[in-house]
Structure formats: C-alpha cells, structure tokens
Amino acid sequence: MSLLSLQHIVKQYGTYTASDDVSFDIPAGKIFGLLGPNGAGKTTLIRMITRILYPDAGHILFNGEALAEKHTERIGYMPEERGLYKKMKVGEHLIYLARLKGLSKSEAQGKVNHWLQKFQIEDWYHKSIEELSKGMSQKVQFIATVIHDPDLLILDEPFSGLDPINSKLIEEEIFALSRTGKTIIFSTHRMEQVEEICNEIVLVNKGRKILEGGVKELKQRFKEHLFRITYQGTLPDGMLEKLEVVSADTQSLTVRFAAGHKGNELLQLFIEKNLEVTSFNEILPSINEIFIRQVHSSN
Amino acid sequence: MNKIWIIIQREYITRVKRPAFLLTTLLAPVGFLLLMVASVAISTLNTGNNNVAVIDDSGIFNAYFEDHNLADAEDGSVHFFVVRENFDSLAASLSAAKEDEARYSAVIHIPAAFQIESPQNPAMVYMHVERPGMARQQFVNARFTDVLNKIRMQQLNISDTLQAQMEQTVKLQYISLKNAEEKSGYGLAAGIAGLVMGFAIYMSLFFYGTMIMKGVQEEKTNRIVEVLTSSVKPFQLLMGKILGVGAVGLTQFVLWILLTFIVNIFVLPLLGITMGDSPSAAAMQSGGPEMDPESMQAMVYSLRELPFTQIILLFPLYFLGGFLLYGSLFAAVGAAMGEDSDQQSLMIPITLPIIISIFIAMNVVNNPDSSLGLWASLIPFSSPIVMSALLPFHQPVWKVALSLLLLVAGFVFTTFIAARIYRTGILMYGKKVKFSEILRWIFSKG
Structure with missing residues (x-):
C-alpha cells in the first residue's frame, strides 16, 4: 500500500520545466530517498507534496485520496533552507508551529514538553531562538517537524550543518519514527547516508525520473558481476588466461564474470590449484556509483 | 479561519510584547509635542545681526x-x-x-x-x-x-x-445655508480637524505598512516561510499578518487617545496649563495666517460643532479600509523584495498614491465642494485620506456609501493581486525581481 502516489506530475516555471511527467509511489512505513543532482527538481516535487505549489498537470494521491488541505496536518516538512523567528522563545515557537498544524493549545503544550524532555533540552523552553547555535536550532526545527505526529515526514538534507553527535541523534530518531510506522521521504546529496538509511529511492534529473527501486534491488540490478578474491600462495602460470581480470594486486584479484556464471566457479578454480582463499566476495556498486552513472547517461 | 486567528495572535502578541512597542507608544506623543515646539522655536529663531x-x-x-x-x-x-x-x-x-x-x-x-x-x-x-x-x-x-x-x-x-x-479691514462671517451647524469659523475648524485625520491615516499607512513589509521580509529572509506555507495557505499567512499588525496599530491608537486624555485632564492642570495654551494653538497662531483673537475663539468654538457621530463612525472605517488596501500591497512588495534592500523602487507604486492623497487632502480642506474632492474621496486609493479630511464638512450619505463600497471593492482587488504576488515572491530566492515579472505572477495560475 502506498501512502503517497505521484501520477504524471508536470510543473513549469515559464518555459522551464521543473517536473516533467514524474510518477512514483511511496510505500507506507518505508524510508524513501528522493535523490538527484542540484536543480534536478527535488524541491519542486517536495513543494507540491506539501501543497506549497500545485502541479500544472497530474495527480497526487495521499492514502488513495486526492491530496487536499486536510492532509497537510498529516505531513511534517523540514526544508533544506531552515529558519525560525529569531525573537521568539523556543517553547512558544514550537507551540505556534504545532497549532498551525491543527493541534490545540494544550495538546501542543504537552507535545513540546515531551520532545524537549526527549532531547534533554527542557531548559531551552524560555531561550530565545537567536541565542541558539546552528546545531541547536536544527534540533528545534526537527521537533517542529515531528511535533504533530505526522504520518509522512519530509526531510530535506536533515543532517546538513550538524556535528557527528547530533547527526547520530537525529538519525536514530529517524529510525525510531520509521519503526513506529511513519513514512519518511529523505532528500539528500550524501549517498552513503542513502545506503545507510533508505529502503527505496527514486532518482530524478532535469525534472525527469530516471530510476527507482529498492536500495538492495538496485545494487543487484546494476551489479557488474565483479568478484574480489584474496588468497595465499603463488598463482600458477596460465591460470589467469581464462579469466577477465579487472585488477590484480599482491594476493588479491578482482574478476569480472560473464552473466550466467557463478562465483563458485572461481572458487573451484582456486581450490583445484590448491591455493588458500582468505576472502571472497561479490563487489556490488554503491548507490553513489549508480547515481553518477545514471545521471551521466541521462544527460 | 482558525489558522488565520492563530497567526493574528502571534503577530499581535510578539509585537506588543516588544519593548519597542511600549517605547513608541509612550514616546510618540512626546516626540510629536517636541516636533511642534521645535518648529515654532525654529521659525522664530533669529540669528545674527538684525x-x-x-x-x-x-x-x-x-x-x-x-x-x-x-x-x-x-x-x-x-x-x-x-x-x-x-x-x-x-x-x-x-x-x-x-x-x-x-x-x-x-x-x-x-x-x-x-x-x-x-x-x-x-x-x-x-x-x-x-x-x-x-x-x-x-x-x-x-x-x-x-x-x-x-x-x-x-x-x-x-x-x-x-x-x-x-486700516481697518472687512471680515465677513461665513455661514452655510445647508448645514445650520456650520457657523462662522466653522470652515477653519473643520479644515484643521480634517487635516489632522488625513495626516493620521497618512502616517499610519506608512508606519504600519512598513511594519507589515518588514515582517514579510523577515519571514522570507530567514526562510521560515517554507515551513509555514506547508501548514497554511499563503493567503492565510498574508491576512494573519495584515490583521495582526492592524490590531497592533489600533491598540497603539487607542493608547495614544487615552494618553492624550490623561495628560490633558490630569497632568496639564497640575502644571497650570490649559488646552488653549497648548503648543499646537501657539503654532497655529505664529505659523499660520495671522489670526485675531476673535476668529480664533470662533474657530475653537466651532470645533464643538463638528459632526462627531459621523466622524467616530466613519473615521475607523476609512482607517481600516486604507490599512487593508495598502497593507496587502506592502506585504506583496516585501515578498517580492526579500532581503534585497536595493529594490526600493518596487515601493514607488504604493508610496506615490499615498503621498498624492495627502496633497489632495490639503487642497480639498480649502475647497471642500470641489470636483477634485469628490473624485478623490471616491477612488479607493485616495479615499481613506481624502474622505477623512472631508468628514468634518458634513458629507452626504450617498457619497459616503458609494465611497465605502468602492473602498471595499478596492481592497478586495488589491488583496487578490497582492496574494498572487505574495505567494510567488515569498518562495523566490536569489533573483532580482522586475516589474514585468511581478505582472506575470499576477496572471499566472497556481
């Protein structure tokens, strides 16, 4: 069941097409990576999901219904470019944003207390925003995003500007939210985070969708049948002639197999020659490599 | 509607709580007084060898x-x-x-x-x-x-x-045939009252208009607007801000009036000064045309003959109408301008009609029945200032009704236009905005 479904979305600014017939589904309860180079149209897509902008053509469905105003209260959005009112106090600011998401004053008050406690920052309640460091205000911004307990979270570069400790804190929070069944759209340039965090991704470039799928499935789909084997001993002459060796170091080989062959065949060969294998594994492409390759070929 | 109310509350409370609010509320009347005293002092100041x-x-x-x-x-x-x-x-x-x-x-x-x-x-x-x-x-x-x-x-x-x-000159008494209340000296009294009201609207349009504009610029510059617009419609945000700032202005006005009363009734008598001796009266005597005590007295007496019911009913309406009409435009300019302060030229289309209005007001208090006065008090862009200036001159019901109707239509129109500029401008970054582009925003869909 998909929580969100984008169907043939088109958005133009003047003559520039920011979204060109984009369709994809975001499954409920998954962490979904929305990837693409700068200017690919990610923010435009997010803005249409958050109803800041409206598509020129196409439909967005939320839980099977046409996306409408009532759904905005079930979405939490943390934009890449973040900001808060500098003169407001942390507590009143969070309550304000929560109330704009439909919470009553007392509900909002309770949630604010809960989250400040959770992050162990209760003493920030009466601090004014301008006193906070960047990392601190980032935390406040994160709380503002999740405070109304949304079903769908949209996090645009949530780790930018955070030190490793706070990054870890937010990351753990994202996983915790995911475990409780929240759907999360995660937009970033940092591909190592994608592999770590996302279940599924969609890749856009120049307003078009160029790739989508599960992270594991994509790595399989784009694998090049490369295997690395490390061993003890000396390779007998002529042994490599039958193999397509991509690179060879001392005691280590990277070999490409033609499709249809199995890794066991290579192992077999080494065993026959009585060479001791110390490690053997298939090399799968990183999401970063897939990203770069796909963007280049779509350009 | 509920969300607009939440926004109004924030806009209102954060502004009223600031020390600057208390300061301007208390100091503005003092500053105004100083200004008048200073202008009298400067005009009578003589330097050098005479x-x-x-x-x-x-x-x-x-x-x-x-x-x-x-x-x-x-x-x-x-x-x-x-x-x-x-x-x-x-x-x-x-x-x-x-x-x-x-x-x-x-x-x-x-x-x-x-x-x-x-x-x-x-x-x-x-x-x-x-x-x-x-x-x-x-x-x-x-x-x-x-x-x-x-x-x-x-x-x-x-x-x-x-x-x-x-050397004795002739002074006629000017008495209206249509309005029995308009006795001798009435025209002068009405003119002064009218100008005071016209100026009050003129000043507050600039003061609170800029307040709205600055607020919008702040939201755009620190990017909170992106979070806000994912929760509420840009139109709600726009209306919340305008009405919130409007409430701040109204509060300040009420406080000023109360303060003036308190000062006049309790403080000045303690100092042995009465209303007649106030610097404004002195300023009128020395700065304005020379006036003999007799017509001065008639003028002061005529102040009591002003149509107070009409003024008390209508002046707030024109204040509000003008504020809504121009407030939304100030917001639109703030949205288009953002942090870019060298785009002041975008303000000209708003400031020009306001300035022209006050010049028209200064003219029409001398010619209250002129056709300029009629047109300017009907056109919504000038009517808040010009009609306020004309209110002491017993305006006919049809004229007031038509003028108010057009004013409502006017602010519905400008709010509509402003909302379209606002919702596009507020999300537009790093780009210098031209008038031609703003026109395109107005006519573009979603």
Whole structure:
C-alpha cells in the first residue's frame, strides 16, 4: 500500500520545466530517498507534496485520496533552507508551529514538553531562538517537524550543518519514527547516508525520473558481476588466461564474470590449484556509483 | 479561519510584547509635542545681526520720522535705526568691518533725488553685509510702501484718526445655508480637524505598512516561510499578518487617545496649563495666517460643532479600509523584495498614491465642494485620506456609501493581486525581481 502516489506530475516555471511527467509511489512505513543532482527538481516535487505549489498537470494521491488541505496536518516538512523567528522563545515557537498544524493549545503544550524532555533540552523552553547555535536550532526545527505526529515526514538534507553527535541523534530518531510506522521521504546529496538509511529511492534529473527501486534491488540490478578474491600462495602460470581480470594486486584479484556464471566457479578454480582463499566476495556498486552513472547517461 | 486567528495572535502578541512597542507608544506623543515646539522655536529663531540703518538723503522720510516711528518687525527679525550719517562713509566702514563686529547688517539708502511720485526711479537701495532672506526683503518692501503711503496721506491732509480707520479691514462671517451647524469659523475648524485625520491615516499607512513589509521580509529572509506555507495557505499567512499588525496599530491608537486624555485632564492642570495654551494653538497662531483673537475663539468654538457621530463612525472605517488596501500591497512588495534592500523602487507604486492623497487632502480642506474632492474621496486609493479630511464638512450619505463600497471593492482587488504576488515572491530566492515579472505572477495560475 502506498501512502503517497505521484501520477504524471508536470510543473513549469515559464518555459522551464521543473517536473516533467514524474510518477512514483511511496510505500507506507518505508524510508524513501528522493535523490538527484542540484536543480534536478527535488524541491519542486517536495513543494507540491506539501501543497506549497500545485502541479500544472497530474495527480497526487495521499492514502488513495486526492491530496487536499486536510492532509497537510498529516505531513511534517523540514526544508533544506531552515529558519525560525529569531525573537521568539523556543517553547512558544514550537507551540505556534504545532497549532498551525491543527493541534490545540494544550495538546501542543504537552507535545513540546515531551520532545524537549526527549532531547534533554527542557531548559531551552524560555531561550530565545537567536541565542541558539546552528546545531541547536536544527534540533528545534526537527521537533517542529515531528511535533504533530505526522504520518509522512519530509526531510530535506536533515543532517546538513550538524556535528557527528547530533547527526547520530537525529538519525536514530529517524529510525525510531520509521519503526513506529511513519513514512519518511529523505532528500539528500550524501549517498552513503542513502545506503545507510533508505529502503527505496527514486532518482530524478532535469525534472525527469530516471530510476527507482529498492536500495538492495538496485545494487543487484546494476551489479557488474565483479568478484574480489584474496588468497595465499603463488598463482600458477596460465591460470589467469581464462579469466577477465579487472585488477590484480599482491594476493588479491578482482574478476569480472560473464552473466550466467557463478562465483563458485572461481572458487573451484582456486581450490583445484590448491591455493588458500582468505576472502571472497561479490563487489556490488554503491548507490553513489549508480547515481553518477545514471545521471551521466541521462544527460 | 482558525489558522488565520492563530497567526493574528502571534503577530499581535510578539509585537506588543516588544519593548519597542511600549517605547513608541509612550514616546510618540512626546516626540510629536517636541516636533511642534521645535518648529515654532525654529521659525522664530533669529540669528545674527538684525540692525538695519536707514539714511534718508531726500529728507522726505526724515520729516515723517520726526513725529512717527519706523516700526521694527514684530518678530524682532529687523530693527531699524534712522541715522543721520554720511551714507558713503557708513557703507565703507560696514564693508571694512569684520562681519560679526559690524554695527549694522545692512544700510537702507534713500537717495537725494528720491521722489514720492516715482519711488522706483531712482530706487531706494538696501546695501547689506549679511544677505537678506526672502521674508526680510518682503518685510522691508512692505514696511517702506506702508510708510510712503502714510506720507502721501499726510500730504493729502488726512488725519491720523482717519488713517487708523482706513486700516481697518472687512471680515465677513461665513455661514452655510445647508448645514445650520456650520457657523462662522466653522470652515477653519473643520479644515484643521480634517487635516489632522488625513495626516493620521497618512502616517499610519506608512508606519504600519512598513511594519507589515518588514515582517514579510523577515519571514522570507530567514526562510521560515517554507515551513509555514506547508501548514497554511499563503493567503492565510498574508491576512494573519495584515490583521495582526492592524490590531497592533489600533491598540497603539487607542493608547495614544487615552494618553492624550490623561495628560490633558490630569497632568496639564497640575502644571497650570490649559488646552488653549497648548503648543499646537501657539503654532497655529505664529505659523499660520495671522489670526485675531476673535476668529480664533470662533474657530475653537466651532470645533464643538463638528459632526462627531459621523466622524467616530466613519473615521475607523476609512482607517481600516486604507490599512487593508495598502497593507496587502506592502506585504506583496516585501515578498517580492526579500532581503534585497536595493529594490526600493518596487515601493514607488504604493508610496506615490499615498503621498498624492495627502496633497489632495490639503487642497480639498480649502475647497471642500470641489470636483477634485469628490473624485478623490471616491477612488479607493485616495479615499481613506481624502474622505477623512472631508468628514468634518458634513458629507452626504450617498457619497459616503458609494465611497465605502468602492473602498471595499478596492481592497478586495488589491488583496487578490497582492496574494498572487505574495505567494510567488515569498518562495523566490536569489533573483532580482522586475516589474514585468511581478505582472506575470499576477496572471499566472497556481
């Protein structure tokens, strides 16, 4: 069941097409990576999901219904470019944003207390925003995003500007939210985070969708049948002639197999020659490599 | 609607809680008072040497001055000294002396060949060390014309008593046939009241308009708008801000009125000052056209005859209408401008009609029944200021109704336009905005 479904979305600014017939589904309860180079149209897509902008053509469905105003209260959005009112106090600011998401004053008050406690920052309640460091205000911004307990979270570069400790804190929070069944759209340039965090991704470039799928499935789909084997001993002459060796170091080989062959065949060969294998594994492409390759070929 | 209310509350509370609010509320009346006192003080301020020597070689004036005074300027800006010295040597000594040591700042020379019949030929000469300003030139010309006329009358054997009678001017009493309340002196009272109201709206449009604009710029610059617009519609955000700031303005106005009352009723009597002695009355007397005590009294008396019910009912409506009409436009400009302060030119289309309105208001209080007044009090862009200025002049019901109707249509229109500019502008970053582009935003869909 998909929580969100984008169907043939088109958005133009003047003559520039920011979204060109984009369709994809975001499954409920998954962490979904929305990837693409700068200017690919990610923010435009997010803005249409958050109803800041409206598509020129196409439909967005939320839980099977046409996306409408009532759904905005079930979405939490943390934009890449973040900001808060500098003169407001942390507590009143969070309550304000929560109330704009439909919470009553007392509900909002309770949630604010809960989250400040959770992050162990209760003493920030009466601090004014301008006193906070960047990392601190980032935390406040994160709380503002999740405070109304949304079903769908949209996090645009949530780790930018955070030190490793706070990054870890937010990351753990994202996983915790995911475990409780929240759907999360995660937009970033940092591909190592994608592999770590996302279940599924969609890749856009120049307003078009160029790739989508599960992270594991994509790595399989784009694998090049490369295997690395490390061993003890000396390779007998002529042994490599039958193999397509991509690179060879001392005691280590990277070999490409033609499709249809199995890794066991290579192992077999080494065993026959009585060479001791110390490690053997298939090399799968990183999401970063897939990203770069796909963007280049779509350009 | 609920969300607009939440936004209004935030806009209102955060502003009212700031120390700056209390400060402007308390200090603005003081500042206004100081401004008036200062303007009176500056206008009566005289610097430098005001002594002017008069040398008459023709003898015509000297004969007259034997038993008449050459009166100095009432405000002390010119002191005449009729001297019997040689003109050339006095002029030489004045030009040789250092500027601050000269006995006289100027010497008026009436040449020997001067004739009453042709006072321009040969003309009297004003030789100066310090350049005379326009006011002094006019004063000296008038004073000597006056003296010359008196010498002429003397030659015609017109007695001093008769001369005094001739100086009395006629003052008509102006009374309206249509409105019995408009007694003598009413026009002046109404004009002053009207201008005060017109100016109040004029000032508040700029003051609170800029407040709205700054608020929008802040939201755009610190990017909170992106979070906000994912929760509420840009239109709700726009209306919440305008109404919130409007409520701040209204609060401030009410406080100012209360403060004025308190000061007038409790503080001033303690200091032994009554309303009539207030600096504003003094300013009107010294700054404005010279007014005799009698018509001053009539004017003050007429203030009580103003149509207060109409004013109290309608003035807030025009205040509100004008505020909504221009407030949304200020917001739109703030959205288009963002942090870019060198885009001030975007403000011209808003500020120009406001400034023109106050000029029209200043004109129509003198010609309340002119066609300019009629049109300007109907057109929504000028009606808040112009109609407020005209309210003391008993406006007919149809005119007020039509004007208010058009004002409502006007602000619905500008809010519609502004909302379209706002919602696009507020999300547009890093780009200089041109007027042509703003026009495109207005006509673009979603």
